[in-house]
Amino acid sequence: MMPKREYKVSYISSEAIFAVPAMKPSKVILAMLLCFTLMLSDIYFGASSKIRTYAHDVFMPLSALVNLPLNLISKSGDVFKTRYTLRKELDEFRIENKKLRVTNQFLEKVSKENEELNRLWSSARLNLNNYSLVKKRTISSNEFQPLLIVDISSDSSIDLNDSLITDKGLIGRVIASSKYSAEVMLLHDVRSFVPVISEKSKLHANIKGGGLGRSGKLQYVKKTAAYELGEKVYSSGIADTFPEGVYVGEIVSIKDLSDSEFLEVEISFLQSPLNQDFYFVYENE
Amino acid sequence: MNRESKNQFLIYLTLCLSLLLDVYVFPVSFMAIKPSLVLLALIYWNMALPDRVGIAAALLFGTLIDLLEGSLLGLHGTLFLLITYMCQRFFYQFRVSGLWQQSIIIFFLCILYKQILALDLLNVNESQTNLSDVLYFTHSLLFALFSALLWSPVLLILRYYRRRWIKI
Numbered sequence: 005m006m007p008k009r010e011y012k013v014s015y016i017s018s019e020a021i022f023a024v025p026a027m028k029p030s031k032v033i034l035a036m037l038l039c040f041t042l043m044l045s046d047i048y049f050g051a052s053s054k055i056r057t058y059a060h061d062v063f064m065p066l067s068a069l070v071n072l073p074l075n076l077i078s079k080s081g082d083v084f085k086t087r088y089t090l091r092k093e094l095d096e097f098r099i100e101n102k103k104l105r106v107t108n109q110f111l112e113k114v115s116k117e118n119e120e121l122n123r124l125w126s127s128a129r130l131n132l133n134n135y136s137l138v139k140k141r142t143i144s145s146n147e148f149q150p151l152l153i154v155d156i157s158s159d160s161s162i163d164l165n166d167s168l169i170t171d172k173g174l175i176g177r178v179i180a181s182s183k184y185s186a187e188v189m190l191l192h193d194v195r196s197f198v199p200v201i202s203e204k205s206k207l208h209a210n211i212k213g214g215g216l217g218r219s220g221k222l223q224y225v226k227k228t229a230a231y232e233l234g235e236k237v238y239s240s241g242i243a244d245t246f247p248e249g250v251y252v253g254e255i256v257s258i259k260d261l262s263d264s265e266f267l268e269v270e271i272s273f274l275q276s277p278l279n280q281d282f283y284f285v286y287e288n289e
Numbered sequence: 290m291n292r293e294s295k296n297q298f299l300i301y302l303t304l305c306l307s308l309l310l311d312v313y314v315f316p317v318s319f320m321a322i323k324p325s326l327v328l329l330a331l332i333y334w335n336m337a338l339p340d341r342v343g344i345a346a347a348l349l350f351g352t353l354i355d356l357l358e359g360s361l362l363g364l365h366g367t368l369f370l371l372i373t374y375m376c377q378r379f380f381y382q383f384r385v386s387g388l389w390q391q392s393i394i395i396f397f398l399c400i401l402y403k404q405i406l407a408l409d410l411l412n413v414n415e416s417q418t419n420l421s422d423v424l425y426f427t428h429s430l431l432f433a434l435f436s437a438l439l440w441s442p443v444l445l446i447l448r449y450y451r452r453r454w455i456k457i
Contacts, residue, residue: 027343027344027373027374027377027378029374031344032344032370032374035344035347035348035366035370036367036370036371038348038363038366039348039351039363039364039366039367039370040363040367041363042352042362042363042366043361043362043363043364043367043410045362046361046362046363047361047410047411051362052355052356052359052361052362055356055362056356056359059356059357060356060357063357066309069309142312142314142357143314144312144357144358144359145311145315145320145321145323145358146358146359146360147320147321147425147428148407148420149359149360150359151358151359187359194413194414194420195411195413215420215425216317216320216321217317217318217321217424218424
């Protein structure tokens with residue numbers, strides 16, 4: 005017998021009407037209410053930050069699956085090669101293999117990573133005991149609130165508001181952490197504020213993020229402020245959230261708009277956080 | 290595993306695969322405009338088998354995206370739910386339209402989707418209620434365009450998959 009939900013009975017002819025009914029509006033409204041509750045709990049109590057890092061720990065094995073499609077695509081090219089080409093390639097590989105037998109094929113990769121780590125370590129100018137190394141796991145595509153997830157060891161002492169630093173400068177700060185991962189709010193995030201001081205004019209201000217791929221803006225800058233284009237800005241250490249003297253970015257635009265009582269100063273952040281695999285976490289003193 | 294459970298598993302499998310592709314890290318310039326495969330797959334299943342996909346799938350995948358992407362918890366759930374309801378309500382009209390007509394509907398749906406995602410619900414900008422700017426609007430248009438262009442291949446692939454594997 006056909007399940008009852010797959011048809012209705014006409015009130016006029018008592019015949020079955022074979023139509024799939026749309027979702028019941030009452031159920032949709034209930035589900036919407038659930039979503040609104042989730043949104044309000046996130047807005048007022050930051051529920052997502054508490055859940056998200058643990059969710060990332062649960063999904064950790066799945067992150068390996070994410071790389072699977074690209075690996076498959078890169079290997080699928082061999083399918084379309086002719087037998088002659090494959091044989092030729094095989095011969096070439098055999099010769100190459102003889103040459104490489106002495107040297108470890110992973111040596112280059114290891115030395116590159118080692119070089120990167122050395123560069124990162126040599127950039128550590130603050131208290132060396134406060135540094136710990138983390139590796140990037142993933143970064144979200146959310147334009148206004150990009151989220152960087154980094155792998156941490158289960159025994160690490162990484163805490164909330166610790167700063168994320170590379171050899172080139174400041175990246176963001178830790179906003180949540182769990183056993184194996186930490187969530188980092190990037191400087192590009194619209195919720196991010198960084199107290200900074202400019203290199204030449206020595207003026208204090210706050211940089212607010214503008215979103216991924218966009219410049220940050222200095223907040224509430226007086227029109228008399230003497231900023232210069234290309235001037236570098238460093239973290240000022242005010243409010244003790246970020247360590248003092250770490251490079252943040254440089255001034256790329258200064259606009260004096262007639263309808264605004266403040267100067268519009270745009271800051272280009274040091275680099276895209278996507279281009280880096282390793283970071284330092286500086287534990288605040 | 291009975292037929293009904295197997296069908297559900299196969300449908301959720303495509304949604305999971307779409308999610309995996311969605312969370313893959315691409316260059317920044319492409320990340321902002323890459324189409325949401327979960328959204329397209331969800332629309333397809335709502336259109337093709339409206340009695341097999343519903344509130345649960347919309348809520349589940351919406352919440353998962355919120356957790357993985359860092360957006361406000363419940364925001365994607367609400368959007369997916371609304372889109373699911375609209376698809377189910379109008380699936381008779383949508384299903385019989387031509388591919389290009391469906392693509393146009395997807396285009397406008399995606400612009401709306403992106404604009405709602407830019408709502409300043411955390412009140413980070415005191416002067417305005419929406420974080421959207423010229424760059425974001427351009428990204429929204431490109432996102433909608435790519436989604437509309439991708440709709441035909443997604444539909445054809447999922448239709449083949451449904452006919453081949455899902456037995457009603």
